[in-house]
Amino acid sequence: MSTVVELQGLTKAYGKVNAVDNVSFKLEENKIYGLLGRNGAGKTTIMHMITAQLFATSGELKVFGEAPYENARVLNRICFVKESQKYPDNYRVIDVMSIASSLFPNWDQDFADSLVLEFQLPLKRRVKKLSRGMLSAVGIIVGLASRAPLTIFDEPYLGLDAVARSLFYNRLLEDYALHPRTIVLSTHLIDEVSQMLEHVLVIDKGKIIIDEEADALRGRASTIIGTASKVDTFTAGKDVINREPFGGLASVTLLGELSAQEHRQAAEIGLEIAPVSLQQMIVHLTNGKWDRKAEISL
Amino acid sequence: MNRLPGIMKIHLQDKWGWIILPWVILMISFSVNLIIGSTSGVEIYTGGLASIHIYMLVAGIASVAQTFPFAISYSVRRKDYFLGTLATIAIISVGSAIILWALGYIESELTGGWGMKLHFFNLPYVSDSNGIGQIWIQAATMLHLFFLGFAISSIHRRFGKTGLYTFFLAIFIIMTVSLFLLSFYDRWTVIGDWLGDVTAIEAASGLSLLTMIYLLFSYSMLRRSTL
Numbered sequence: 001m002s003t004v005v006e007l008q009g010l011t012k013a014y015g016k017v018n019a020v021d022n023v024s025f026k027l028e029e030n031k032i033y034g035l036l037g038r039n040g041a042g043k044t045t046i047m048h049m050i051t052a053q054l055f056a057t058s059g060e061l062k063v064f065g066e067a068p069y070e071n072a073r074v075l076n077r078i079c080f081v082k083e084s085q086k087y088p089d090n091y092r093v094i095d096v097m098s099i100a101s102s103l104f105p106n107w108d109q110d111f112a113d114s115l116v117l118e119f120q121l122p123l124k125r126r127v128k129k130l131s132r133g134m135l136s137a138v139g140i141i142v143g144l145a146s147r148a149p150l151t152i153f154d155e156p157y158l159g160l161d162a163v164a165r166s167l168f169y170n171r172l173l174e175d176y177a178l179h180p181r182t183i184v185l186s187t188h189l190i191d192e193v194s195q196m197l198e199h200v201l202v203i204d205k206g207k208i209i210i211d212e213e214a215d216a217l218r219g220r221a222s223t224i225i226g227t228a229s230k231v232d233t234f235t236a237g238k239d240v241i242n243r244e245p246f247g248g249l250a251s252v253t254l255l256g257e258l259s260a261q262e263h264r265q266a267a268e269i270g271l272e273i274a275p276v277s278l279q280q281m282i283v284h285l286t287n288g289k290w291d292r293k294a295e296i297s298l
Numbered sequence: 299m300n301r302l303p304g305i306m307k308i309h310l311q312d313k314w315g316w317i318i319l320p321w322v323i324l325m326i327s328f329s330v331n332l333i334i335g336s337t338s339g340v341e342i343y344t345g346g347l348a349s350i351h352i353y354m355l356v357a358g359i360a361s362v363a364q365t366f367p368f369a370i371s372y373s374v375r376r377k378d379y380f381l382g383t384l385a386t387i388a389i390i391s392v393g394s395a396i397i398l399w400a401l402g403y404i405e406s407e408l409t410g411g412w413g414m415k416l417h418f419f420n421l422p423y424v425s426d427s428n429g430i431g432q433i434w435i436q437a438a439t440m441l442h443l444f445f446l447g448f449a450i451s452s453i454h455r456r457f458g459k460t461g462l463y464t465f466f467l468a469i470f471i472i473m474t475v476s477l478f479l480l481s482f483y484d485r486w487t488v489i490g491d492w493l494g495d496v497t498a499i500e501a502a503s504g505l506s507l508l509t510m511i512y513l514l515f516s517y518s519m520l521r522r523s524t525l
Binding site for chain 2: 070082091099103
């Protein structure tokens with residue numbers, strides 16, 4: 001499988017603050033990635049650098065094997081849909097679609113037309129007059145119909161209701177099955193997308209803290225519930241990422257897989273083991289209480 | 299894939315702004331002059347044509363803010379954005395210049411100043427040249443003004459407000475010093491004599507040299523601009 005994006009020690013500094021701090025990862029061809037993290041963690045900055053809209057302070061960046069800056073071979077294969085997308089003042093929805101069709105080489109007009117109907121977008125309305133949800137729908141349609149080999153969605157569904165969001169997920173998966181490509185989804189709504197993701201990257205304070213296959217990640221954390229003292233004995237020496245006491249009970253979230261023996265042991269002393277959703281796990285890892293110097297080795 | 303047509307489309311898609319509005323403004327200016335001309339009965343020389351020139355300057359300033367971020371986020375290279383914009387404006391300028399020349403011809407040769415000795419499209423000094431010359435003068439003026447605005451706006455794109463303030467402060471200082479030196483060494487008459495001898499075509503060609511400088515300058519700004 002070939003590598004589409006490769007970052008080596010990429011750093012973006014604003015004054016003394018490193019918005020992106022020595023980040024390295026790879027994106028492989030035809031996979032769906034989740035780039036997850038809190039606001040201000042550096043997600044958007046990374047995506048702006050991958051698309052050559054921002055310049056890195058240091059480090060190496062290759063997209064389709066080449067530097068993306070002013071490189072038509074690379075840029076032609078990218079579609080970056082962002083929440084803060086600006087459109088020229090006088091543009092109508094139909095103007096955006098028409099421009100997208102002439103700028104993106106793989107544009108599928110029929111697909112775009114059907115999406116416009118499904119999202120109930122008024123083609124003749126000026127983009128400036130659209131509601132927040134409709135504005136997001138414009139971005140989503142451009143992102144899907146462009147069928148770019150590297151398609152990046154940065155918080156694409158602000159203001160979209162649950163129906164429209166699930167429409168987006170369904171169309172994305174269907175079209176991805178027919179036309180595989182590399183997709184990066186950056187989002188807060190982790191639980192909603194977690195089933196679609198094949199690979200998860202979690203960024204916190206400018207650093208990558210998780211870079212793992214989604215399947216491997218699920219089940220990597222578990223919550224132990226029971227009497228506080230028993231829970232503490234059981235979890236002593238293990239990688240605790242969260243501890244919540246309530247009365248004499250405690251609920252402790254652990255990172256790392258538990259062995260069959262540990263499962264038996266827990267059952268014997270009356271402890272309950274519950275799975276942790278991806279979202280919960282990331283909340284625990286990035287809520288600031290848990291601080292770790294190095295990248296975690298799962 | 300050649301992207302220039304796509305980038306030209308980014309500009310021209312705004313038909314109201316590029317095709318309708320400048321001519322609506324010009325026609326309003328023209329109508330006002332027609333009304334004055336017909337009621338006063340006096341031979342009128344008017345600078346109403348300047349509205350289209352000012353429009354080009356404003357369009358140049360607005361263009362960077364309106365289309366650059368959009369184009370770049372739709373995976374367009376900065377270089378292609380620049381070349382596409384240049385091609386679009388060159389076509390618009392030459393096209394407009396041809397229309398203006400035709401209107402000027404109707405004015406001076408066919409209708410005797412629209413029947414009321416109104417000189418709106420066909421102005422002295424410019425009309426010293428032949429048709430091609432007049433088209434060149436108009437097109438060069440429009441290109442010059444558009445890219446003057448474009449260059450100023452690209453400083454803003456690259457260095458923000460602070461950059462723009464610094465730039466204008468520098469220009470102000472340079473102007474003040476030059477004006478002082480001209481007065482101090484008593485060179486105004488030399489400049490006046492020189493300007494008096496310049497034909498409209500020569501002036502237009504001189505402007506084009508400035509346009510070239512604006513082009514190189516704005517390209518160097520946009521090349522390093524981010525979103």
